[in-house]
Amino acid sequence: MSSIDRAAAQRFAKTFAPVTLPPLTQSAVLRHGHRTRSLHVAKGTDVLVAGNRYDSWYLNHNGWLMRYKVLHSGARQILDFILPGETFGLQACVFRSSLYSVVTITPASLTAIPFDMIETMLEQGLHLSKALLWSAICESARLGEHVIDSSRRSAYERLSHFFLELFVRLKSAGLTVGMSFEAPLTQELIADALGLTAIHVNRTLRCLRQDKLVAMDGKKVTIVDFEALSLLSDFENSYLGEDARALFAR
């Protein structure tokens, strides 16, 4: 297994078992390493296409990807950004075909883990079973917040909440510097994620800048006033799994 895979396994361990489990999770993934496939994909590549069948799920090492769907109206909705260290594609294993498409928005190196390995993981490792279950439940939690975002918050609140979530998730992956992070996002992508138009995102971003809450310099985002942002957008990071407990408590 290449060194990049080892780094990926470490990141996976860190993401999904910050409490007590990193070594076990890591070694368990590594133990089956010979069955996995490494791939390096360019920016803008569709890794999963909605409606197709797949037999692997994916571990994302270092890139940004997004899960999305386009409606018959032509509108595109982004469900989720997949950050370094996170996984995707489990759904495609459960359902006959993938419900959503996944595309890279930066170059990315991935590890594909054959689906039937999940059986093995479930059979052999209690800890891995928990990790899988936990990652699915965390995804639910994020989507739950996303529902609230889309239906009950103003554009101003949505942007606030969005940047805070990104910041906390990137921070737990060690990808922040102070209160800043790099995000390869365009205003159009943000709009598609939050259910707005790029134009309105633009206007709202200007307000956030003027109000000294968020600063943006190209692709670099800085959280200027974490407190104010949290308050106005009902942000509480507990849903991100920062303090997940029970499954890994012992």
Added chain:
Amino acid sequence: MSSIDRAAAQRFAKTFAPVTLPPLTQSAVLRHGHRTRSLHVAKGTDVLVAGNRYDSWYLNHNGWLMRYKVLHSGARQILDFILPGETFGLQACVFRSSLYSVVTITPASLTAIPFDMIETMLEQGLHLSKALLWSAICESARLGEHVIDSSRRSAYERLSHFFLELFVRLKSAGLTVGMSFEAPLTQELIADALGLTAIHVNRTLRCLRQDKLVAMDGKKVTIVDFEALSLLSDFENSYLGEDARALFAR
């Protein structure tokens, strides 16, 4: 274990393993029956309260419940309706405290399954592990559709999609009669679920009735034109797990 628990176990089996697994799932749940608690709660009872800790998850036998959250603005967002045969509360086990509240909207009988039983289930049964994982992934899928609903569909499309989803979920639980079903919902609840106001739900419902797509008589809902509704709301039921495959394929 009482007969109501047996019925519940059967419904759980049906919901989470429609393909090949009912007997196993059922017996595995029953095997641990002595550890579970049965409760009967009145309509309007909070079973879970956001922010509190819990050590059980719940199997809902015959009632309707909903998962919701209220923001500091006072707005309430319903994330999910929990129909007969479905479960809830797994999140509360993973996170330090429950992220959302769950309240009954009809009287309901529930079975509380201690959380540490999940460990046992994961250790002992490959099939149960799959069932747990699958139910979490299905929840994600529903929430994903809900995100799309809230951010990219008009009120008219949202209502259409909402009724279709309810219909299909209730049908798979055997709770439909022809193209009709009973739903203990008020317009306000629907509004809170779809991110609209009750007033606008009212107006939109009238349009749906006039357009001969949906009929409502009190609490009885009838899908008049399934085809037209599906088309206009991008409905495809694959995300509801109708055709889930891989995990239960063998």
Added chain:
DNA sequence: CGCGGAATTGACGCACTTCAACACGTGTGG
């Protein structure tokens, strides 16, 4: 240099909200 994608700004329209009033059924107490 010139091209194309992204950001920015303005004017206008509309879907949905907000506020307000009223109708209807159901239960509860006088």
Added chain:
DNA sequence: CCACACGTGTTGAAGTGCGTCAATTCCGCG
């Protein structure tokens, strides 16, 4: 048995946040 409260449904009028359309500028890159 009526009176009243209360929850739910229904309808109208006015306000607004965000979308749509259109034009201009900025910037990276071949």
